Amino acid sequence: MSIVTKQREPLRLPIKTEAELDKISNLPGHVIDQILSHLPIRDAVRTSVLSRKWRYKWATIPYLVFDNQCLNVSSQDQTFIKNKLVNIIDHVLLLHKGPLHKFKLSHRDLLGVTDIDRWILCLSRSSIKEFILEIWKGQRYKPPSCLFNCQNLIHLELFNCLLKPPLTFKGFKNLRSLDLQHITIIQNVFENLISSCPLLERLTLMNFTGVTHLNIDAPNLQFFDIGGIFDDVSFQNTVHLALVSIGLYVNIDNEENNAEENSSKLLRFFVNLPHIRRLEVQSYFLKYLAIGSVPSRLPNPCVDLNYLSIRIDFEDLEENIAAQCLLRSCPNLQELEMLARPEEQNSVETSSNFWEDDHWSSLFAHLRLVKVSGISGVKSEMDFIKFLLSNSPVLERLTVKPASQDGEWELMKELLRFRRASIYAEVIYLDP
Amino acid sequence: MSEVDMAVIKPEMMKSYIWLQTADGSIQQVEQEVAMFCPMICHEVIQKGMGSSKNYAISLPQRVNPAMLSLILDYCRFHQVPGRSNKERKSFDEKFIRMDTKRLCELTSAADSLQLKPLVDLTSRALARIIEGKTPEEIREIFHLPDDLTEEEKLEPLKNTTDDPRIRLLNRLYAKKRKELKEREKLKNVEAEEERVDDRSVDDLLSFINGDNGDSKGIKTSKSKKKNRRRKDQQKSTSANEANKNHSEESNGLNSVCHSSEVDQKIQPSIGATSNLQDVEDDIFANKNEFDDGDIDDEIDPALKEKIDREVEDFARRLNSDWPERMQEILSLGQERKAVHFPLNGNGSIRSRDDFKVRILP
Numbered sequence: 001m002s003i004v005t006k007q008r009e010p011l012r013l014p015i016k017t018e019a020e021l022d023k024i025s026n027l028p029g030h031v032i033d034q035i036l037s038h039l040p041i042r043d044a045v046r047t048s049v050l051s052r053k054w055r056y057k058w059a060t061i062p063y064l065v066f067d068n069q070c071l072n073v074s075s076q077d078q079t080f081i082k083n084k085l086v087n088i089i090d091h092v093l094l095l096h097k098g099p100l101h102k103f104k105l106s107h108r109d110l111l112g113v114t115d116i117d118r119w120i121l122c123l124s125r126s127s128i129k130e131f132i133l134e135i136w137k138g139q140r141y142k143p144p145s146c147l148f149n150c151q152n153l154i155h156l157e158l159f160n161c162l163l164k165p166p167l168t169f170k171g172f173k174n175l176r177s178l179d180l181q182h183i184t185i186i187q188n189v190f191e192n193l194i195s196s197c198p199l200l201e202r203l204t205l206m207n208f209t210g211v212t213h214l215n216i217d218a219p220n221l222q223f224f225d226i227g228g229i230f231d232d233v234s235f236q237n238t239v240h241l242a243l244v245s246i247g248l249y250v251n252i253d254n255e256e257n258n259a260e261e262n263s264s265k266l267l268r269f270f271v272n273l274p275h276i277r278r279l280e281v282q283s284y285f286l287k288y289l290a291i292g293s294v295p296s297r298l299p300n301p302c303v304d305l306n307y308l309s310i311r312i313d314f315e316d317l318e319e320n321i322a323a324q325c326l327l328r329s330c331p332n333l334q335e336l337e338m339l340a341r342p343e344e345q346n347s348v349e350t351s352s353n354f355w356e357d358d359h360w361s362s363l364f365a366h367l368r369l370v371k372v373s374g375i376s377g378v379k380s381e382m383d384f385i386k387f388l389l390s391n392s393p394v395l396e397r398l399t400v401k402p403a404s405q406d407g408e409w410e411l412m413k414e415l416l417r418f419r420r421a422s423i424y425a426e427v428i429y430l431d432p
Numbered sequence: 433m434s435e436v437d438m439a440v441i442k443p444e445m446m447k448s449y450i451w452l453q454t455a456d457g458s459i460q461q462v463e464q465e466v467a468m469f470c471p472m473i474c475h476e477v478i479q480k481g482m483g484s485s486k487n488y489a490i491s492l493p494q495r496v497n498p499a500m501l502s503l504i505l506d507y508c509r510f511h512q513v514p515g516r517s518n519k520e521r522k523s524f525d526e527k528f529i530r531m532d533t534k535r536l537c538e539l540t541s542a543a544d545s546l547q548l549k550p551l552v553d554l555t556s557r558a559l560a561r562i563i564e565g566k567t568p569e570e571i572r573e574i575f576h577l578p579d580d581l582t583e584e585e586k587l588e589p590l591k592n593t594t595d596d597p598r599i600r601l602l603n604r605l606y607a608k609k610r611k612e613l614k615e616r617e618k619l620k621n622v623e624a625e626e627e628r629v630d631d632r633s634v635d636d637l638l639s640f641i642n643g644d645n646g647d648s649k650g651i652k653t654s655k656s657k658k659k660n661r662r663r664k665d666q667q668k669s670t671s672a673n674e675a676n677k678n679h680s681e682e683s684n685g686l687n688s689v690c691h692s693s694e695v696d697q698k699i700q701p702s703i704g705a706t707s708n709l710q711d712v713e714d715d716i717f718a719n720k721n722e723f724d725d726g727d728i729d730d731e732i733d734p735a736l737k738e739k740i741d742r743e744v745e746d747f748a749r750r751l752n753s754d755w756p757e758r759m760q761e762i763l764s765l766g767q768e769r770k771a772v773h774f775p776l777n778g779n780g781s782i783r784s785r786d787d788f789k790v791r792i793l794p
Contacts, residue, residue, distance in 0.1 A: 021534075021576035022577055022578070023533075023534055023537035023538055023575070024533075024537045024577075025575075025577060027537065027540060028544060030544075031541070034556040035540075035556040035563070037560075038556060038557050039560050039563060039564050043565065047563070047568075047571070050568055050571055050575075050577050051577040051580055051581065052581055054577065055581070
């Protein structure tokens with residue numbers, strides 16, 4: 001037996017009993033829960049062999065996280081790993097007592113549908129508050145309807161799932177944060193879901209199928225992050241929406257769109273975002289915003305907008321017009337990021353200057369930081385930088401990062417030459 | 433300073449103090465903004481108006497001794513200043529938390545009683561970092577925990593895996609010892625109750641004696657186990673396999689001791705059942721504890737296997753009828769903590785008998 005000799009305190013304290021030396025076992029239950037929650041699930045459950053008092057301390061931890069680290073197996077046999085993982089989760093769930101607040105399952109190996117169904121059923125009985133499920137392999141997993149009965153849910157995160165709530169589903173009344181990625185959901189189910197979660201503050205939606213018109217009706221929404229393929233996006237009642245990041249992952253053909261639409265998508269987009277603070281226009285979303293007749297500026301300027309990031313093709317006329325509209329509509333902009341979209345160089349390099357220097361300086365009164373990336377030194381890009389430098393009186397730093405090393409020298413030589421409105425401006429050139 | 437002096441000087445100093453009394457009776461005064469950083473003190477001051485003078489000092493909870501109080505006040509003194517950057521705070525925290533484990537636990541306790549959540553969070557993370565990745569022995573040593581669980585309880589089908597080969601070996605050793613002890617109980621039991629017709633062949637006797645010589649406990653040895661190895665199959669067939677293994681080895685040991693048709697009917701099933709249970713437990717342990725350990729199963733000669741399969745079915749039937757009485761007998765053998773733990777998701781023939789009052793827990 002190797003566990004026989006215990007190192008007692010040296011003889012200077014002969015009267016102290018073991019019980020007195022043991023300071024940790026008598027900490028209050030919620031403190032022990034907190035300590036164990038910071039451990040990976042393996043180590044937490046292993047504390048059950050420490051001593052009699054520690055036998056079931058792990059059973060009340062309110063957070064259970066089963067991820068790739070909880071199994072340490074060298075075997076490659078899929079069924080073996082799966083069975084072990086299923087065993088572990090079954091055991092832990094069965095022996096767990098007390099309320100369970102957070103459950104995360106994210107394992108790279110394939111898990112059986114019935115197993116996950118069973119676990120969700122178990123969780124739905126224990127007032128779960130945070131539920132994260134990531135299905136790494138296999139088809140879209142359809143959670144059972146008991147998931148939609150978890151009315152205590154505050155945070156729900158699903159990856160690679162198919163959402164089909166039961167007809168009796170009336171929303172998650174306490175849900176504040178929803179993160180759906182690689183999911184399939186039909187249009188009206190999605191709209192119902194969003195509008196029936198009154199407390200929803202954060203919404204992340206990435207790579208979704210089944211929804212083409214994003215109609216977001218969420219009175220408490222503050223953070224909105226979406227990336228995917230859609231036709232239309234509009235907001236209702238979103239006065240609190242402050243951070244928006246949108247990426248349209250498909251290149252839309254503006255020619256035909258412009259023929260049909262007269263109302264500007266840009267106008268419609270901003271009409272219900274009065275207090276937007278950060279906006280990221282990613283992928284091809286600027287093309288979407290360019291649909292319709294774009295005004296020279298928005299009727300109601302976005303006074304709270306202090307960070308703007310745009311992915312743009314500097315050669316495209318419509319996109320430049322849309323970008324200009326945006327820039328004219330945010331008088332308090334402090335940080336700007338322009339990312340050049342790496343298009344195939346099939347468009348003829350345009351000779352006209354989109355960025356004519358035309359009483360702009362009053363509108364960049366607060367712009368301090370600018371970053372321009374992915375450029376290759378073409379005229380339209382340099383026109384923009386020249387325009388920016390001569391119209392930003394309080395600019396502190398302009399960071400330029402080209403896409404490749406081709407034409408680096410030319411780029412730098414031109415940069416050097418541009419006039420700067422701000423005497424404090426630093427122009428920093430980063431290697432590609 | 434007397435209170436009068438304090439009252440006079442206070443306006444000039446422009447600083448107010450809160451009086452705190454620790455459990456040992458000593459009273460000290462602390463700057464107000466520092467002390468108010470603790471929610472509990474804040475509550476006492478605002479809701480009950482305590483702490484304004486020496487006579488009305490706030491009594492701090494018992495878990496806060498003067499040493500801990502001074503540590504906590506250091507923490508509060510730093511963090512209550514609003515202008516500090518996150519980086520500064522983090523680096524202070526990292527230095528602050530460097531202390532021996534004992535003081536860390538006391539600090540956690542004291543901070544919790546004062547409801548100072550950020551400090552509780554900091555200390556619990558530090559304690560978690562200490563616990564993480566260590567073996568149970570190391571943890572016990574660090575925190576002075578008594579090692580008061582029986583070896584069986586340690587081997588219960590909780591998820592207490594360890595990759596440490598010493599621990600694995602130890603677990604296996606304990607499992608074997610336990611099994612051997614159980615077998616001895618069965619032997620005693622058997623001898624006391626049943627009449628045996630001893631028709632062992634000479635070979636059987638010899639092999640029994642040889643096996644006995646090799647291991648004074650008289651039952652299957654680790655050597656014989658090691659001889660017969662089989663790659664682990666999936667769970668549903670392992671119990672049958674374990675039973676098979678059991679039988680094949682018992683043909684060396686036990687069966688020769690209690691070999692009669694009568695006995696076969698009664699004893700063998702129960703022994704087989706108990707050992708089956710143990711083996712199933714072992715199997716579960718093996719499944720859970722020794723994830724990488726595929727060498728517990730044995731290889732079985734196919735012809736023998738068929739015979740054994742039949743026997744298994746046979747005793748499984750008998751098991752369902754015999755089991756409760758057998759269990760009572762085994763349990764009443766006067767050995768404390770002879771708990772046989774039934775796997776919660778074992779195989780159909782064994783689990784879920786309501787009569788199993790087997791978990792002897794503190």
